[in-house]
Amino acid sequence: MACASGGKLEFAAVSQQFPVGLRVLVVDDDVICLRVLEQMLRKCMYNVTSCSQATVALNLLRERKDSFDIVLSDVHMPDMDGFKLLELVGLEMGLPVIMMSADGRTNLVMRGVSHGACDYLIKPIRDEELKNIWQHVVRKKQNEMKEHDHTVSMEDHDRLKRPIDDAEYASYVNEGAEADEVLKTQKKRRDCKDEDDIETENDDPSTSKKPRVVWSVELHQQFVTAVNQLGIDKAVPKRILELMNVPGLTRENVASHLQKFRLYLKRLSGVAQHQVGLATYCGPVEQNLKLASLGRIDLQALAASGQLPPQTIASLHAEFLSRPTGNLILPGMDQRTLLHASLQESKCIPVDRVAYGQPLIKCSSNIAKQSSQPLMPNNDVRPEFAAWSSKNLGDMIPACNLGGTVAETNSNMLLSFAHHKQQQKQSMILEPSRSINVQPSCLVFPSHSSPNHQAGNSPVSVNQNCSSRNSAVDYNNPLLHSNNSSGLGQILESDCKPVSMPSEFGAAASVSSTSSRSRNIQESACQRVRSSSSTINAVLQLPNMNFVQGSTRSPAYIGKGTSIPSRFAIDEQELQMSNLGQMKPYVENNGNKVKLEPNMDLMENVKLGISVQQHFSQNDLMSVFSD
């Protein structure tokens, strides 16, 4: 809360000039639209650069990466698909991109979202819509900030956060480019802490002073090929560099690109985050292991035995490796707090299991069905949603609307985050010490929340919005109430601070807040839907698909679920069935935690999982939801 209101105050203080001079690049092959937009943006007092060719725009961006704050791009362009541009811009520059088209059909908008667009405007674009685009710039910056914050330990987190906020806003207002620098320096400073843990994270602060390498599509392709060749565990900058064998390219260049690529992946993907959350349930099983070995060896063993999907391993690696040494004990704490939480939650455990176990099954079966239907339209996401919403949560679509500006955000994501947040609050209520672990994941929700949240409303109100408009949240309520019905509001109020800190898709959150198995399952369930829905898009659009396997283990970039994880989609598709099986053990693993029966082995758990899920009919499920 302090952070949000602080931000608001600063905005209020600078609002006289802040959006003025925002550097906007408009790309549209339609000269009429281009001219009109240009004029409109000028009227908004923005600094406009217009470009009628996507390739020219891309070159411009590459040459002067730091001279734009936001990009508006048309979807249909003859020289380059708008989505391709969107992807490259997101990948290389990390700039927020707004897509525009006269074609507002859902599948197209969904494609935009899945490629990481921060907004999708339907032509004719009105000046009211443009007056607000600066918010994406701010949101993006906040996201980046938080995302690096979460790798910092709690103490650092608290100590660094405010100064960074202040510095960022202040300097952003004054000189946008300098703000970038501030941010980068801070980012690097923090990244340096990770160097001990992970070689690929090595991003020397001096890098920024060296001449910038332009990552052309060809060069990037080489890079991807190299990573693919190396495989998940060996894709370190040095080896990549050797394989690429490009003169003039330094290890730092590669490291930095690797990092950017992961950042992009993280932005694109909520999958990794969920996967991490999922994987952490395996963590506790072998809780006494040292983290490093958990990351390096045992997870691989698990993967080898088919118990973990590769991305999970990768993201888990990433998660563990990305944690500063000071935080290495966290999983242990999580474990403890998990127990706390679980024990206190024990009243509603059956409810949990129904509510979250069942959707998974439904969802997965839907997907299985879908993937076996070759006639399913390629880019049309709606069938999946329809299946999901009708079978599981009638409220899925309202949940989507809740997103407001985040309409891009997948409804499933939103739902899971809504849930997630509630879970977090719950955890905070249960165990004060948990808030340390929990905090990063609290941040997950706001970035997906409605615009009024962004405007600085308290998370409580967002939450109320959720429950009033979206009964998907309702099924959390039994949990909340059963835990702490009295004084809940107050506690929420008092816990607002971490919760309301906007925009963090914290991957660490997933690791640190192993609080609820149900959350993981829920998210994973959502994930299945999402990933399958974007699978085809991924096939069509993403040349770097395979790279995912090699790169998902980035520490900082995993699980920043801003949008549909199309890059993970292929693997998801392949793994759906096995994941379906694996999900159950996880469900029951957690059940074990609650029941303190660690001697159960995975296979038993699988069976148990099935039987439990079979106990509940669809009606039971729905009634739980509508409770």
Add this chain to the structure above:
Amino acid sequence: MLGLSLDQLRADMNRLLALLFHQGVLDEQFLQLQQLQDESSPNFVSEVVNIYFHESEKLLRNLRALLVDKEFSDYKKMGIHLNQFMGSSSSIGAQRVRNVCIAFRAACEQNNRAGCLRALELLEYEYCYLKNKLHELFQIEQQRILAGAVRYPVPQQHPNNPQV
């Protein structure tokens, strides 16, 4: 006399605009366009509309060529053209043209050749109507500007200006 005609021209213009709005030829986006015109770009509306005419005629030619020339028309390409047409039409507030584009695109998606041809004819008709009306509008505006421009120098240039 010219003072009178200035008011008259203004009234004519408003009447024409009202008619076009009433007929649904234009929508409020056109007003937005007018509002965007300011000192920094005094001819913004006519500039944009002229680009629109130029581009639209190109698109209409392409569409007709795609529909007429080939036995099997390239519906996908037509769809792309129509999308662009839709985007530009909606950007200047040409509502009826845009609506026909939507219908045209729907016919395209169904590979409905007859529907496409009908839609193309309608589109050409609507486009011509829009173009005529907008030309009319610009003419009136031009006259109005001229009339207005003549009025200002009146005090100084009275002897040189027999019209006044």
